[in-house]
Amino acid sequence: MRPHYLRQLSKRRKTTISEKGIEHGLNPRKKDRPPLCASTLPWSPIFRSDFKALGILIMTKNLLVELGLEELPAYVVTPSEKQLGEKMASFLADNRLSYDNIQTFSTPRRLAVRVTGLADAQTDLTEDFKGPSKKIALDADGNFSKAAQGFVRGKGLTVEDIEFREIKGEEYVYVTKHEAGKAAKEVLAGIPEVLASLTFPVSMHWAGNDFEYIRPVHTLTVLLDDEALDLDFLDISSGRVSRGHRFLGQEVEIASADSYEDDLRSVFVITDAKERQNMIVEQIKAIEAAQNVQVEIDADLLNEVLNLVEYPTAFMGAFDTKYLEVPEEVLVTSMKAHQRYFVVRDQAGKLMPNFISVRNGNAEHIDNVVKGNEKVLVARLEDGEFFWKEDQKLQIVDLVAKLAKVTFHEKIGSLAEHMDRAQVIAAYLAEKADLTAEETADLDRAAQIYKFDLLTGMVGEFDELQGIMGEKYALLAGENAAVAAAIREHYLPNSAEGDLPETKVGAALALADKLDTLLAFFSVGLIPSGSNDPYALRRATQGIVRILDAFGWNIPMDELINNLYGLSFDSLTYANKEEVLSFIRARVDKMMGKTPKDIKEAVLAGSTFVVPEMLAAAESLVAASKADNYKAAVESLSRVFNLAEKADATSQVDSSLFENDAEKALAQATDELVLSGTANDKVAQLFALSPVINNFFDNTMVMVEDEAVKNNRLALLASLVAKAKAVAVFNKLNSK
Known part of the structure; x- marks a missing residue:
């Protein structure tokens, strides 16, 4: 057997390379081709050890590319760092330059990549x-x-x-x-094209130029070991000069690709994002130990903070205990969302009048920094305290009345009209979900008022608190706990994997709100296309599917949507029903996750559009596909489905036309088949029919000349299909 590197190489090129070719330094296809050496073999880093084993010498260097920019938005830094690494890998692969490893770096003012073990020349290409x-x-x-x-x-x-x-x-x-392969230096002249290919969510012009980029470019450093390459990008010539920390550092020359981190560390820049993150966490842990407190290190906040600083120093500040009388959610939002502070609690989990922030710099004059941050936070807390007191003077009935003048969408109408439609949908859902009379009454009351907090001062200032403040103000106004909780929960889930409502009333209100949102936007033609979804309708529909599954509400979605389209509203007439149904099916498809494609298609094509049952059926078929009887059972049922497609929809089974016991046995088994129990039970019940089906086909010719007999047999198969389709369309399954 050939060594593995030779087998892999022969797959990568049309030209075959044999052991003999290696031994003699010749390609066996043509006697006059150049000898094989490291530069003529089409290889990637995974083959390097093989070439060393063969005694082939590979000359390599390390490459550093750093792009110095104005401060990047924090949310752009990490994705851009990752993108730069991926683009560089693609560039090197496309240009047949092998390497050992790619390491990326980022700070708010730079994106960088270092390629180690870069070959000094392209591989030759023979095709x-x-x-x-x-x-x-x-x-x-x-x-x-x-x-x-x-x-x-x-x-x-x-x-x-x-x-x-x-x-x-x-x-x-x-x-x-x-x-013939080019020298690496010649190929690397294309690095500016790599930088230009980076994509960003926003871009800008500057200095009268006609190009766009995420932020103005200040420096470009390109080093091959210790040699600075002369390249140009957006009117910036490359060299070896980089910029240190904005306040603590200065310009610095990068001696070589290997000294990058140390050279910038000397000017107060930590280029490795992971190292900065570890510094922040360790510093917070030290404060926790010294102050005997607990600090909530939120992962998203941590990522944002590390992308705001180049040299982190964590510190703890404080605020007046009087602000603790304001709801905790207001304080936490003020600190985390608006000031990017970490929340501090005592060992019992109670919120403390403290916060942790991270300075972009060292510990010099840290006391002044603490005081400055405390002063800024107090201004936010004063706003929260003011709105908390003022909002309690408002009446829910007055706020609800004003919603008639608040636009939901200019093509759809007001928030009040949206709520009116949602209230009608909620009443329908209460019946279908078997809510109690008390739950139904609570749902109706919540549906009447659930958007009122959008007109409060607190939500106007802190929009992240919509729903949360609605619950608190509703309780203060005397609404019962179920109504108040539903007001908060109707926004859930607020992300693809976000928390779901915990109460039935909240879940039903969330469904009603999301269903009207979906139907209303589709009705006026605002339908997502491609990746474009400005009104987050995919997220809303995913929420509908997740809630139905979580609460086990076996409400047929086709029946539900048909009934909703039958409703009449003065404010809007629902339209584009088929598009809505297809959109919901696509979300069910997504909910099935990594389920094999054939199982997804088989379940989605079934006659059941009950979300929990569809998801359970897919899961059950995945489990069944690992069993020994899966192939035979699926083949039997697939044969039934294939022939049943030829059946006349009006034909009925006539037992007097049966000609053998196999027909009678299949008819009896079909009549007695009542799919019940769990999805696993239903699949097992269908698979158990496999011997009866096989016996039928072994002893019965379906497509006979006698039209009556043929149609009767097709009708028999169609009757079985009608029941089996409640689980899946089995001829869409792959049984190979």
Whole structure:
């Protein structure tokens, strides 16, 4: 057997490389090709150890590329760092430059990548190209035809390079093209194209230029070991100069690709995001131990903070205990969302009048920094305290009345109209979800008022608190706990994997709100296309699917949507029903996650549009597919489904037309089949029919000349299909 590197190489190129070719330094296809060496083999880093084992010497260097920019938005830094690494890897692969490893770096003012073990030259490229057959390539006189001449010309070769090779008894034109590898320095001239290919959510112009980029570019550093390459990007010439910390550092020359981190550390820049993150966490842990407190290190906040600083120093500040009388959610939002502070609690979990912040700099004059941050936070807390007191003077009934003047969407109408439709939908859902009379009354009351807090001062200032403050103000106004909780929970889930409502009333209100949102936007033609979804309708629909599954509400979605489209409102007429149904099916598909494609398609094509049952059926089929009887059972049912497609929909099964016991047995089994229990039970019940089905096909010809008998047998199969489709369309399953 050939060594693994030779097997892999032969798959990567049309030219075969054999052990003999390695041994003699020749490619066996052509005696006059250049000897094989490190630069002529098409290889990637995973083969390096093999070449060392063969004694092939590989000259390598380390490459550093750093782009210095104005401060980037924190949310852009990490994705851009990752993107730069991926783009560089693609660039090197496309240009046949091997390497050992790619390491990326980022701070708010730079994106960088270091490639270690970069080959000093491209691999040579030798490729075979198949052309027209010999009879087309040669004319009657034996000269090369225009077809052959055009083929070789397109490859940059001449007819002298043509050779004929026999394939399956017929000869074809073949040419071999050899492209010598360029020196790495010559290839790396394309680095500016890599930088230009980066994409960002926002871009800008500056200095009268016509190009766009995420932020103005200040420096470009490109080093091959310790040699600075001369390149240009957006009117910036490369060199070895980088910028240190904005306040503590200065410009610094990067000595070599290997000294990058140390050179910038000397000017108060920690280029490795992971190192900065560890510094922040360790500093917070030290404060926790010294102050005997607990600090909530929120992962998203931590990522944002580390992308705001180049040299982190964590510190603890304080605020007046009087602000603790304001709801905790207001204080936490003020600190985390608006000031990017970490929340501090005592060992019992109670919120403390303290916060942790991270300075972009060292510990010098840290007391002044603490005081400045405390002063800024107090202003936010004063706002929260003011709105908390003022909002309690408002009446819910007055706020609800004002919602008639608040636009939900200019094509759809007001928030009050949206709530009116949602209230009607909620009443319908209460019946379908078997809510108690008390739950139904609570749902109706919540549906009447659930958006009122949007007009409070607190939510106007802190929009992250919508729903949360609605619950608190509702309780203060005397609403019962179930109504108040539903007001908060109707926003859930607020992300793809976000928390779901915990109460039935809250879940039903969330469904009603999301359903009207979905139907209203689709009705006025605001339907998501591609990745464009400005009104987050995919997220809302995903929420609908998740809630139905979590609460086990077996409400057929086709029946539900049909009934909702039958409703009449003065404010809006629902339209585009089929598009809505397809959109919901797509969300169910997504909920199935990594379920094999054939199982997804089989379940989605079934007659059941009950979300929990569909998800359970998919899960059950995945489990069943690992069993020994899966292939045989699916093949049997698939055969039934395939033939049943030929059945006349109006035909009925007539037992008097049965001609053998196999027909009677299948008819009896079909009549007695009542799919019940769990999804696993239903699949097992269907799979148990496999021997009966096989016996039927072994002893019965379905497509006979007698039309009555044929149609009766097709009708029998169709009756089985009608029941089996409640689980899946089995002929869509792959049984191979």
